[in-house]
Amino acid sequence: MPLLNTAIEPLRFREALGHYASGITVITSHIDGEQIGFTCQSFHSVSMSPPLVSFSVMSGSASYPRIRQAGRFAVNILSDEQVEISQQFARRGTDKWHGIEWQESPLGNPIIVGSLHWLDCEIYAEHAAGDHLIVIGEVKALDLQEAAATQPLLYFKGQYRNMRHA
Numbered sequence: 642m643p644l645l646n647t648a649i650e651p652l653r654f655r656e657a658l659g660h661y662a663s664g665i666t667v668i669t670s671h672i673d674g675e676q677i678g679f680t681c682q683s684f685h686s687v688s689m690s691p692p693l694v695s696f697s698v699m700s701g702s703a704s705y706p707r708i709r710q711a712g713r714f715a716v717n718i719l720s721d722e723q724v725e726i727s728q729q730f731a732r733r734g735t736d737k738w739h740g741i742e743w744q745e746s747p748l749g750n751p752i753i754v755g756s757l758h759w760l761d762c763e764i765y766a767e768h769a770a771g772d773h774l775i776v777i778g779e780v781k782a783l784d785l786q787e788a789a790a791t792q793p794l795l796y797f798k799g800q801y802r803n804m805r806h807a
């Protein structure tokens with residue numbers, strides 16, 4: 642039955658949104674010799690000219706104030722072999738970079754080795770939206786290498802999936 646109610650119950654809201662399948666990214670940055678990163682599903686393309694992308698981050702994020710300070714971030718689009726990396730970067734208060742192999746991007750952001758693709762961005766704008774911030778980045782560099790054998794990590798109805806066994 643359709644739910645038409647002014648009070649949208651959080652669990653039902655989350656469940657409804659779970660029907661929108663997406664990829665998974667880790668947003669990374671680097672400041673004062675420290676690597677920063679968090680798992681992020683809410684990545685979207687925004688504009689072609691200028692080339693803009695966005696992500697939404699919860700207001701209580703420990704990572705985002707540091708990313709804002711750095712003024713730049715990389716979007717690491719995860720492959721289906723990186724489920725553990727997605728889980729690791731979603732655990733706050735832990736050493737998220739333990740055992741992670743990374744390389745520096747042209748803008749100086751850490752790129753997680755084995756990612757399907759990456760985009761290097763400067764922060765372009767930030768908008769408050771409820772309990773999240775919408776962060777818009779201008780893309781300054783991207784990965785031009787096509788890793789033909791690699792498939793994306795997918796997320797649907799609260800579970801990791803891959804294109805082989807969707």
Ligand SMILES: Cc1cc2nc3c(=O)[nH]c(=O)nc-3n(C[C@H](O)[C@H](O)[C@H](O)COP(=O)(O)O)c2cc1C
Pocket residue numbers: 665678679680681682683684697698699701702703704705727728730731732733734796
């Ligand atoms: C699959 C998945 C998707 C997520 N997507 C987002 C997101 O879009 N925005 C967000 O703020 N947090 C998202 N999170 C939660 C953060 O990764 C998690 O809260 C992280 O520990 C925040 O770290 P921080 O406090 O260091 O910023 C997601 C977590 C998972 C597992």
